[in-house]
Amino acid sequence: MRKLIAALAVVAAGPAAATGLEIEVAGEANGTVTVDLYEDLAPAHVERLTTLANEGAYDGVWFHRVIDGFMAQTGDVVYAKDGGDMRNAGMGKSSYPDLPAEFSSESFERGVVGMARSQNPNSANSQFFIMFEPAPHLNGQYTVIGKVTSGMDVIDALKRGTGPNGSVIGTPDRMAKVTVTE
Numbered sequence: 001m002r003k004l005i006a007a008l009a010v011v012a013a014g015p016a017a018a019t020g021l022e023i024e025v026a027g028e029a030n031g032t033v034t035v036d037l038y039e040d041l042a043p044a045h046v047e048r049l050t051t052l053a054n055e056g057a058y059d060g061v062w063f064h065r066v067i068d069g070f071m072a073q074t075g076d077v078v079y080a081k082d083g084g085d086m087r088n089a090g091m092g093k094s095s096y097p098d099l100p101a102e103f104s105s106e107s108f109e110r111g112v113v114g115m116a117r118s119q120n121p122n123s124a125n126s127q128f129f130i131m132f133e134p135a136p137h138l139n140g141q142y143t144v145i146g147k148v149t150s151g152m153d154v155i156d157a158l159k160r161g162t163g164p165n166g167s168v169i170g171t172p173d174r175m176a177k178v179t180v181t182e
Contacts, residue, residue, distance in 0.1 A: 019037045019039060019046060019050060019180060019181070019182060020034060020035055020036045020037055020146070020149075020180070020181040020182075021033075021034070021035040021037065021049065021050075021053060021146075021178055021179070021180060021181065022034055022035075022178070022179045022181050023035065023058075023151075023175050023177075023178050024175070024176045024177040024178075024179075025063075025151075025154050025155075025158070025173055025174070025175060025176065026173065026174055026176040027158075027159065027171065027172065027173030027174055028157065028158070028159045028173055029154050029155070029157035029158045029159070029173045030154070030157075031151055031153070031154035031157075032150075032151055032154065033130075033148055033150070033151030033152075033154050033155060034148065034149050034150040034151055034181070035113055035146045035147065035148055035149065036146050036147055036149050037049065037050070037113075037145055037146040038106070038144065038145060038146050038147075041102065041104045041106055041143075041144055041145070042102040042104070042115070042143050042144065042145045043102070044099050044100070044102060045099055045102055045115050045124060045143050045145045046145055046146070048094075048096065048099060048125070048126070049126075049128065049145065050180045051096075052077060052094055052126055053178045053179065053180050054180055057077040057094060057126070058074075058075065058077065058175050058178035059175065059176065059177050059178060060081050060082035060174055060175070060176065061074055061075060061076065061077060061080055061081050061174060061175050062074065062076075062080040062081070062082075062084075062086075062089060062168070062172040062173070062174045062175075063158050063159075063168065063172050063173045063174065063175075064076060064080040064086070064089035064090050064161075064167065064168055064172055065089075065090055065129075065161055065165065065166045065167055065168070066158050066159060066160050066161045066166055066168055066172075066173075067132075067160075067161060067165075067166035068132070068160045069132055069133050070131075070132055070133065070135065070166070071114075071129040071130060071131050071132055071135070072129060072130050072132065072155055072158050073090065073116055073127060073128070073129040073166075074127065074128065074129070074175060075116065075126045075127035075128045076089055076090055076091070076092040076093070076126070076127055077092060077093070077094050077126050078091075078092025078093065078094075079091055079092040080092065080172075082174065086167075086168075086172070089167070089172075090127070090167075092126075093125035093126050093127070094125055094126040096125065096126075097125075098120075098122060098123045098124065098125050099115070099122070099124045099125065099143075100122045101117075101121040101122050101124070101143055102143045103121075103140050103141070103142075103143060104140075104143075104144055105139075105140070106139075106144040107134070107136065107139050108131055108134060108135045108136065108138040108139055108142070108144065109131065109134045110131055110132065110133055110134060110152070111130065111131060111147050111148040111149075111152055111155075112130075112131045112144055112146075112147050112148075113128055113129070113130050113131075113144070113145050113146040113147060113148065114128065114129055114131070114138065114142045114143060114144050114145060115127070115128050115129075115142060115143040115145055116128055116129055116142075117142065117143075121141075124143055128145065130148060130155050132155070132156070158173045159171075159172055159173050
């Protein structure tokens with residue numbers, strides 16, 4: 001009975017998070033965003049994000065696609081970085097291979113962080129997005145990797161995209177520094 005009660009307590013608490021990210025945002029939006037990463041739901045994806053963060057690959061990367069009422073996307077470590085060309089933003093990925101999907105039953109609610117991908121479910125690499133509002137149509141279709149635990153006000157303040165598919169025109173906000181936390 002105790003094992004059942006302990007198991008139910010874990011389910012009620014949600015996914016476990018032992019590792020996280022601290023994202024310093026700069027631009028029109030300024031501040032710190034803290035993300036708990038769900039190693040139990042998406043171990044390969046969490047490992048990829050923490051590897052790239054530890055390498056400094058995310059430092060200076062823009063929020064290149066920001067759709068009001070939906071989500072803010074970042075993580076293009078090739079084209080959407082300080083000094084990069086905004087015309088190609090969102091097309092880049094890291095030098096590491098794409099990741100197989102790690103879909104779960106976790107819902108895409110406000111503050112949830114998911115991995116961006118192409119039409120191929122096994123194409124996630126370095127880009128990720130943070131939800132402004134719930135998007136149930138993404139459930140089971142994209143890999144959930146974590147949730148914002150503080151700093152949603154900073155995410156809410158990001159410059160919105162007005163270009164095609166939510167592309168930010170002009171100078172986008174950026175992740176000035178991304179640090180892995182324990």
